[in-house]
Amino acid sequence: MDPITNPYAPGAGAPPPELAGRDALIEQVRIATERVRIGRQAKSVLMIGLRGVGKTVLLDRMRSDAEAAGIETLRIEAPEGRSLPAMLAPQLRLALLRLSRREKAGDLAARGLRALAGFAKSLKLKFADLEVGIDLEPEPGLADNGDLEHDLQALLEAAGEAAQAVGTVLALYVDELQYVPEDQLAPLITALHRCAQRQVPVMLVGAGLPQLPGQMGRAKSYAERLFAFHFIGPLDATAARDALEVPAAALGVRFEPAATEAILRATEGYPYFLQEWGKHAWDVAPASPITRDDRTRPGPAPLRRRGRGPRPQGHRDGAHPRAADRKGHGLEPQPRRHRVHRADVRCLPAPDHARRGLARGVRAGRPQLRRPTPRCSSHRPNQPRASTKASITA
Ligand SMILES: Nc1ncnc2c1ncn2[C@@H]1O[C@H](COP(=O)(O)OP(=O)(O)OP(=O)(O)O)[C@@H](O)[C@H]1O
Numbered sequence: 001m002d003p004i005t006n007p008y009a010p011g012a013g014a015p016p017p018e019l020a021g022r023d024a025l026i027e028q029v030r031i032a033t034e035r036v037r038i039g040r041q042a043k044s045v046l047m048i049g050l051r052g053v054g055k056t057v058l059l060d061r062m063r064s065d066a067e068a069a070g071i072e073t074l075r076i077e078a079p080e081g082r083s084l085p086a087m088l089a090p091q092l093r094l095a096l097l098r099l100s101r102r103e104k105a106g107d108l109a110a111r112g113l114r115a116l117a118g119f120a121k122s123l124k125l126k127f128a129d130l131e132v133g134i135d136l137e138p139e140p141g142l143a144d145n146g147d148l149e150h151d152l153q154a155l156l157e158a159a160g161e162a163a164q165a166v167g168t169v170l171a172l173y174v175d176e177l178q179y180v181p182e183d184q185l186a187p188l189i190t191a192l193h194r195c196a197q198r199q200v201p202v203m204l205v206g207a208g209l210p211q212l213p214g215q216m217g218r219a220k221s222y223a224e225r226l227f228a229f230h231f232i233g234p235l236d237a238t239a240a241r242d243a244l245e246v247p248a249a250a251l252g253v254r255f256e257p258a259a260t261e262a263i264l265r266a267t268e269g270y271p272y273f274l275q276e277w278g279k280h281a282w283d284v285a286p287a288s289p290i291t292r293d294d295r296t297r298p299g300p301a302p303l304r305r306r307g308r309g310p311r312p313q314g315h316r317d318g319a320h321p322r323a324a325d326r327k328g329h330g331l332e333p334q335p336r337r338h339r340v341h342r343a344d345v346r347c348l349p350a351p352d353h354a355r356r357g358l359a360r361g362v363r364a365g366r367p368q369l370r371r372p373t374p375r376c377s378s379h380r381p382n383q384p385r386a387s388t389k390a391s392i393t394a
């Protein structure tokens, strides 16, 4: 079918055409944010999961929903090797400038900008990458001790008070939080704790890999009480079906039930793989419905996997991770319960390939999802053969 209208979006942080199976969590975070807005107790939120399960797209959806509800948001992606103050300061400045344009917050936002100036000036020596525009002169004694723990607390409190003046929340959306070093996580946790104690409306919605809860706990032992940890896993069968079929149905295209089942089995409900398989199925299908067809298809199966079906799933939304996840990073190779014929899957992205790649990456200190290198160069998953029919073979 027409690849131009292909609705699927395999990628990193690429919003899916149907964000399936996450409504309950989105609602929980909305409730927490609204509670913070009216001065009620609510925990900051951390979403934990392996690569490709959909943390970034969830974070972005939560943020755009919050903005639509009038929440003042900051979006940060923690890159490896940059300091927390360097990431935070420019975004905080923009938020304070936005708040300063609102009449009721004017003076408090100006105070926040002075706090930011003191913060930047006093920490510049310690964090050489810290650069931020200075709009107002620092106020002596305000966030300018040169000690991150103290100054970040004063800065977030000042900014939060400006948000409070206009009945909103300062919400920090931070992706890849595991890259923030533990000695910088600790001041962030302390600052959030202080704001919560003083009922200043500042909250964090963060996302990170499975090592993040351990890092938070080591940074501050009370972190486990301060945050609501949500473990994001593969989609359950209903959500996975929706992720695959709803985008096609919106364009008048149907999947034969056998084709859907084959894709659900092969992807084990992992969101990235659902997008990838949906995209290829669409591209190779001559017309609707997309079928499972292993007889008329020439050449090696592009999307084929034999075996006894899925292994038990990993952790799901809101559930506790399995013991293995708590022990290590949750990335240890899983026991194989079914046989996968290598020849069939060597060209494919598949969850067990991803886990192996991920586990290797973690051992090497670089946790990341690596797509398996296609072994047959003539048949890469991204470039299905023109002659290949819509074929999904279980
Ligand atoms: N709930 C969902 N339903 C359907 N597709 C989804 C869902 N969540 C994520 N996806 C798709 O999965 C892919 C990966 O999503 P995303 O980049 O957000 O994952 P991630 O957990 O942030 O990965 P990483 O840890 O590598 O950053 C994207 O192509 C996205 O469109």
Ligand SMILES: [Mg+2]
Binding pocket: 012, 013, 055, 056, 057, 175
């Ligand atoms: Mg991400």
